Every structure is written in structure tokens, then in C-alpha cells.
Amino acid sequence: MKTIDQLYLANKRTFIRVDFNVPLKDGVITDATRITAALPTLKLARDRKARIVLASHLGRPKGKAKAEFSLAPVAKKLSEIFGQAVTLAPDCVGDEVERQVAALQPGQVLLLENLRFHAEEEANDEAFSKALARLADVYINDAFGTAHRAHASTAGMVPFVKECAAGLLMQRECEYLGKIVRSPQPPLVAILGGAKVSDKVAVIDNLLSIVDTLLIGGAMAYTFLKAQGVAVGNSLVEADRLDIAKQLLDQAKKSGKRLLLPVDHRVSSSPKGDAAVEVVGQSIPDGLLGVDIGPQTETLFAAEVAQARTVFWNGPMGIFEIAAFSHGTMAMVDALVQSSALTVVGGGDSVAALTQSGKAGKISHISTGGGASLEFLEGRKLPGIAALEA
Ligand code: AMP
Numbered sequence: 438m439k440t441i442d443q444l445y446l447a448n449k450r451t452f453i454r455v456d457f458n459v460p461l462k463d464g465v466i467t468d469a470t471r472i473t474a475a476l477p478t479l480k481l482a483r484d485r486k487a488r489i490v491l492a493s494h495l496g497r498p499k500g501k502a503k504a505e506f507s508l509a510p511v512a513k514k515l516s517e518i519f520g521q522a523v524t525l526a527p528d529c530v531g532d533e534v535e536r537q538v539a540a541l542q543p544g545q546v547l548l549l550e551n552l553r554f555h556a557e558e559e560a561n562d563e564a565f566s567k568a569l570a571r572l573a574d575v576y577i578n579d580a581f582g583t584a585h586r587a588h589a590s591t592a593g594m595v596p597f598v599k600e601c602a603a604g605l606l607m608q609r610e611c612e613y614l615g616k617i618v619r620s621p622q623p624p625l626v627a628i629l630g631g632a633k634v635s636d637k638v639a640v641i642d643n644l645l646s647i648v649d650t651l652l653i654g655g656a657m658a659y660t661f662l663k664a665q666g667v668a669v670g671n672s673l674v675e676a677d678r679l680d681i682a683k684q685l686l687d688q689a690k691k692s693g694k695r696l697l698l699p700v701d702h703r704v705s706s707s708p709k710g711d712a713a714v715e716v717v718g719q720s721i722p723d724g725l726l727g728v729d730i731g732p733q734t735e736t737l738f739a740a741e742v743a744q745a746r747t748v749f750w751n752g753p754m755g756i757f758e759i760a761a762f763s764h765g766t767m768a769m770v771d772a773l774v775q776s777s778a779l780t781v782v783g784g785g786d787s788v789a790a791l792t793q794s795g796k797a798g799k800i801s802h803i804s805t806g807g808g809a810s811l812e813f814l815e816g817r818k819l820p821g822i823a824a825l826e827a
Contacts, residue, residue, distance in 0.1 A: 500556025579604025701731030729755025
């Protein structure tokens with residue numbers, strides 16, 4: 438895969454697909470991580486005197502121009518952190534936009550308006566892809582978070598631009614996630630948590646072929662425990678996934694991989710944090726539900742992480758949004774931070790827990806794409822990456 442640093446960009450209209458799909462509350466950006474993550478690529482483009490055209494989606498405007506999904510707050514924030522004016526175009530395609538792009542001087546930045554104001558973006562429409570390609574001498578994809586989608590701006594336009602390459606963020610994501618999937622230093626320990634087994638069946642399936650040990654926490658664990666006949670009380674269980682959970686447990690056994698489930702839990706009568714929390718062993722009594730892994734499980738999981746040379750983590754160990762149920766998730770944060778292994782964390786909630794802890798800097802790589810990183814770990818070729826390699 439070609440990367441941006443291999444290209445001559447001076448005076449070229451350099452179209453960079455970024456992932457500026459930031460969280461907004463009342464028009465204010467509540468977390469600018471995705472904007473800062475694009476800065477290395479933007480700085481490189483500016484240093485090389487590129488005429489910079491940025492394109493992103495924001496939210497789900499469903500093919501219609503809607504003021505609440507405008508990238509205007511992003512243009513403002515980017516100009517502050519990039520230290521130069523960022524003009525927001527009135528649209529992402531069309532005559533006026535082409536005129537504004539043509540007028541760009543080397544080093545100047547034009548941010549196109551939300552790509553998803555056009556239904557053709559997600560439909561990967563060819564005419565729309567060509568209209569986007571008309572804005573570009575060079576195409577750079579730095580939007581790893583959207584690389585698992587075959588949309589006009591991530592895949593469709595690529596064949597219509599002469600020179601295409603990955604941005605620095607995309608390159609880094611592929612390098613680190615590639616180290617997990619293709620060349621992990623053993624032992625490789627993966628920790629999976631979160632709410633649903635159904636979202637992660639394919640990841641577990643593929644991870645079982647590459648990990649030495651798989652640790653499962655969060656609500657997902659209850660489906661696995663129930664599949665083994667362990668009482669889980671009122672815990673969240675996906676009844677229609679019990680069979681697949683059983684199959685995955687068998688698969689682990691047959692392939693000689695260790696799949697560890699919680700040996701104790703923090704339980705409560707309510708998931709809302711308004712009732713007492715107590716610690717129980719592996720079986721959960723009726724009337725109570727598992728809200729977090731227990732202290733023995735924390736010790737067990739942390740010991741696995743401590744002897745690993747490669748660690749991947751996705752998904753919280755409990756309902757970590759409630760402080761009283763965040764202990765297990767924070768214990769995983771500490772285990773990763775203290776580890777000397779290559780550590781890769783993906784997924785919004787685990788990243789949020791890391792950010793909360795203030796220790797994110799100690800992790801080798803924090804993936805900016807939750808869904809994309811999971812699909813990468815499923816062993817699938819992501820359309821946005823495949824397009825660059827074609
Ligand atoms: P996911 O999007 O699948 O990674 O799931 C993340 C969500 O799982 C978070 O909002 C957590 O609150 C939730 N979660 C984790 N553990 C539990 C649990 N024991 N019971 C209910 N929800 C949980």
C-alpha cells in the first residue's frame with residue numbers, strides 16, 4: 438500500500454478523506470480526538486505545499502442537507518488546533534465547490550461539507566464518485582474509522598484519481614492491527630468485553646486462530662457461562678446465541694486455546710447503580726445481575742496480561758459508565774498500562790475508559806475505529822484499504 442510520504446504533493450489538489458465524525462452536543466464538539474488524530478497527515482500535506490481538500494461525513498443526515506449535521510463546528514475547531522484558516526465549502530460536489538478548490542493556494546485548507554448530505558455517498562454511486570474525483574489530483578485516505586464501508590469517498594472514487602495513497606493515521610492503524618492479526622509476538626492475549634456476543638462472533642472466531650489466550654468479560658460473558666450451564670441470575674444473556682457460544686467454547690478446546698471467563702462477579706439487583714453491589718462467585722443467584730467482573734477475575738486477567746508480549750483489548754468488563762461498576766474495566770486499564778507488551782486498544786468504550794484514566798499515553802496504539810478495527814481483526818479486507826491496494 439502506497440503511503441502519503443511517498444508522494445510529491447506540491448501545488449497538487451490533495452483530497453484527504455478524514456474521519457471527522459466527532460461527537461457533538463448542542464453544536465459543540467465534546468471530543469476532538471478524531472480531529473487531532475488527522476493532524477500528522479495534515480501537517481505533512483501542508484509542509485509539502487499541497488492544496489488541501491478535506492472530506493468527511495458527520496452523523497447520519499440520511500442523504501439530506503441538515504444544519505445540525507454541518508461540519509461548521511469542525512472547520513472552526515480545526516482552524517484553532519491547526520493554527521490556520523479552514524474554509525468550509527457550501528457542499529462537497531458541484532461547480533461552486535470546484536471553483537473554490539481551483540482557487541486554493543499551496544498550504545491552504547478547504548473542508549468540504551458533510552459527504553452524507555448526498556445519499557449517493559453511502560450508495561457508492563459512480564457519478565458521485567466521479568464528481569468527488571474531479572476535485573482531486575491526489576487522493577489520500579486517512580479515515581480508518583470508515584475504512585470498513587465501501588462508500589464513494591472511501592472506495593468508489595479511488596479508480597478515478599491518478600495517484601492514491603494511505604494517510605499516516607491509516608498507515609499506523611494497519612501497521613499495529615496488522616501486528617495483532619498477522620505477526621503477533623506470542624503469547625498474544627486478547628480481552629473482549631461489551632454487551633453483545635452477536636457483534637463479536639466473527640472476531641472471536643478469527644481470534645481463536647491467532648491468540649494464545651482469550652479473556653471474555655462484560656455482559657458477553659454471561660451468554661458463554663449460561664451455555665456451560667452456569668447460573669447467571671438476571672444478567673444480560675443473548676438466548677439466541679447460546680448455541681454459537683457453545684460452538685466457540687468447543688472450538689477453543691479443540692484448537693488448544695485458552696478461553697477464560699469470569700470466575701467471580703460484582704452483582705446488583707439493578708443495572709442503574711441505585712442498589713447495593715456485592716461480590717459473588719461464578720454462579721449468580723436469581724434476582725441479581727452481573728454488572729462487572731469480580732476481584733478474583735481482575736487478578737486472573739491481569740496476570741494473563743502481565744505475561745503476554747502482545748495484548749489486544751476491546752470492550753468494557755462491566756457497565757463502566759456507572760462508577761460503582763467500573764472497577765473491572767479500570768483494572769484492565771491498569772493491567773495494560775503496566776504491561777511491557779505491545780498493547781493495542783480498539784473500540785469507543787475501552788478508549789473512553791483509558792481516556793478517563795489519564796493513562797492513554799502508555800498504550801502502544803489506540804485505534805480510532807471501533808467497527809473498523811473489529812472487522813480488521815475478523816481477518817477481513819476492509820474496502821477502504823482494498824481500494825488503495827488495487
Ligand atoms: P459494546 O458496544 O458491545 O462494546 O458494549 C458496550 C456496552 O456494554 C457498554 O455500554 C456497557 O455498559 C455494556 N456492558 C458491559 N458489561 C455489561 C453488563 N454486565 N451488563 C449490561 N451491560 C454491560
